[in-house]
Amino acid sequence: MFFRKKEKEPIVEEKPKLVPLPSDDDGLVEFIQTIKKISGVDLTPKQDVIKHRLSYFAQAHSIATFRDLSNKILGDSLFRQEALNLVTVNETYFYRELLQLEIAVDFAKSLQGNIRILSAPCSSGDEVYSIGMLISQAGINIDRVSICGIDINSDAIKQGEEGIYSARSLHRLSNELRNSFFDPLGKDFKIKKRLLPKCEYKLVNIFDEDFLNLGEFDIIFSRNMMIYFDEAYRLKTIERFYKVLKDNGRMYVGHADLIPNSVLFDKNMIGRVVYYQKAKKYLD
Numbered sequence: 440m441f442f443r444k445k446e447k448e449p450i451v452e453e454k455p456k457l458v459p460l461p462s463d464d465d466g467l468v469e470f471i472q473t474i475k476k477i478s479g480v481d482l483t484p485k486q487d488v489i490k491h492r493l494s495y496f497a498q499a500h501s502i503a504t505f506r507d508l509s510n511k512i513l514g515d516s517l518f519r520q521e522a523l524n525l526v527t528v529n530e531t532y533f534y535r536e537l538l539q540l541e542i543a544v545d546f547a548k549s550l551q552g553n554i555r556i557l558s559a560p561c562s563s564g565d566e567v568y569s570i571g572m573l574i575s576q577a578g579i580n581i582d583r584v585s586i587c588g589i590d591i592n593s594d595a596i597k598q599g600e601e602g603i604y605s606a607r608s609l610h611r612l613s614n615e616l617r618n619s620f621f622d623p624l625g626k627d628f629k630i631k632k633r634l635l636p637k638c639e640y641k642l643v644n645i646f647d648e649d650f651l652n653l654g655e656f657d658i659i660f661s662r663n664m665m666i667y668f669d670e671a672y673r674l675k676t677i678e679r680f681y682k683v684l685k686d687n688g689r690m691y692v693g694h695a696d697l698i699p700n701s702v703l704f705d706k707n708m709i710g711r712v713v714y715y716q717k718a719k720k721y722l723d
């Protein structure tokens with residue numbers, strides 16, 4: 440039980456002093472390994488930025504070392520999500536690598552029946568809606584198409600669901616496209632979902648079990664995620680994509696994503712655009 444002192448002194452709450460994380464280098468290596476094990480993302484080249492970003496995060500949670508940070512990440516899923524949201528790079532925008540999107544939509548046009556498209560990772564949804572806009576302009580019946588965006592970053596997934604974007608995200612779009620597909624919302628823009636195929640978002644880590652429960656897809660986009668992975672994780676990633684790609688489906692990766700040599704996929708090209716198909720000898 441607490442008793443106030445008789446003399447009426449003001450009660451001053453002592454705030455913990457904010458001290459930057461010590462250069463706990465062993466702990467930092469362990470922390471980087473923990474993030475890599477969970478997500479595939481290799482933070483080694485970005486150590487300084489990460490150190491800086493995480494010191495404030497750790498202080499806010501009264502954590503003093505990177506080792507304690509790793510332990511908390513492993514034991515506390517909410518905390519893990521917050522940390523992943525901080526360390527992942529979500530840079531994206533509408534109509535990024537447009538030619539590749541157009542070639543993929545041409546392929547979609549050649550398909551019969553329902554078409555399932557996966558954007559893994561989708562970040563804040565710019566890629567998902569870009570594909571949706573191109574599908575709708577290509578004259579494909581939007582009711583035949585569904586686009587599923589997944590990402591490990593819950594803030595990004597939330598933005599995708601809301602569909603609200605800054606002018607910067609739309610900088611590649613003509614005024615005509617912007618006016619047709621978005622409603623102005625203050626200084627931002629809200630996507631008109633009713634003009635697009637069904638676009639859904641899921642918080643999924645490609646290395647988790649949930650990923651394999653997403654079903655099979657005709658088209659997979661995986662752009663600008665594997666650039667943050669090392670060779671071993673890139674290989675694991677394409678093995679997982681193999682499992683969710685339909686036999687006659689196609690996979691498109693970003694031009695900077697280095698796909699490891701694998702017997703699972705054949706590499707093909709249309710002009711300058713590369714796509715991958717399941718290797719024929721593994722299908723027979």
Ligand SMILES: C[S@@+](CC[C@H](N)C(=O)[O-])C[C@H]1O[C@@H](n2cnc3c(N)ncnc32)[C@H](O)[C@@H]1O
Nearest residue numbers: 478527529531560562590591592644645662663
């Ligand atoms: C640079 S963005 C790419 C977005 C979009 N595909 C594009 O090219 O514009 C990379 C995304 O990969 C996500 N990511 C990283 N590791 C992941 C994992 N293991 N599972 C799912 N998403 C992951 C990050 O959260 C981030 O949003």
